[in-house]
Amino acid sequence: MDNKLGHRGRVLWFSGLSGSGKSTLSNALDKRLYDLGIRTYLLDGDNIRQGLNRDLGFSKADRTENIRRVAEVARLFLETGMIVIVAFISPYQIDRQLAREVIGTDDFLEIYVRCSLEECERRDPKGLYAKARSGEIPNFTGVSDPYEIPQNPDIIVSTEEESVEDGVERILTELKARNLIK
Secondary structure (H helix, E strand, O other): OOOOOOOOOEEEEEEOOOOOOHHHHHHHHHHHHHHOOOOEEEEEHHHHHHOOOOOOOOOHHHHHHHHHHHHHHHHHHHOOOOEEEEEOOOOOHHHHHHHHHHHOHHHEEEEEEEOOHHHHHHHOOOOHHHHHHOOOOOOOEOOOEOOOOOOOOOEEEEOOOOOHHHHHHHHHHHHHHOOOOO
16 A cells, blocks of 8 residues: 555546436445545535536536546545545546546546436436427537547446446445555
8 A cells, every 4th residue: 555544546537428327426435435444535527617617618628628627636636645536527538538647547547437318318317408408508418519438448337237336336346456445
């Protein structure tokens, strides 16, 4: 282990469509890691866009800047040895690659939260898909803007096929296999 925290720092970057379960899964993982005595910090798209990135919209350029800023913040927490859980749609492969480069390839684990667009729309916890389909929300990922599926994620969690608990256990198993936690 690299530090006094008893575990190595890493960034766990959750990516997926709105409604895929990124926040649910990352919050459950954060709680489990806390229960195991592991120091974490959770960065979620909803809370970051209300503060740090409230000046950004949803154009391609703004999305890129959003991910760049989040990657820089995640890197700062990583330098303290914490496991940083990042839950952002991050729809473009080039932006996820930028985040990987900012953070460092060895310290970045990409977790693709796979869920079909149909299921995400059925869930639609915030009513966003309905607004996007009616034209109220432009540049909405999956509707009027693309989501580029990760080509080589480190972990895939399919929230249509497995429970939150099973997804968390699979992520924990992978973290243990990589000697990131005991």
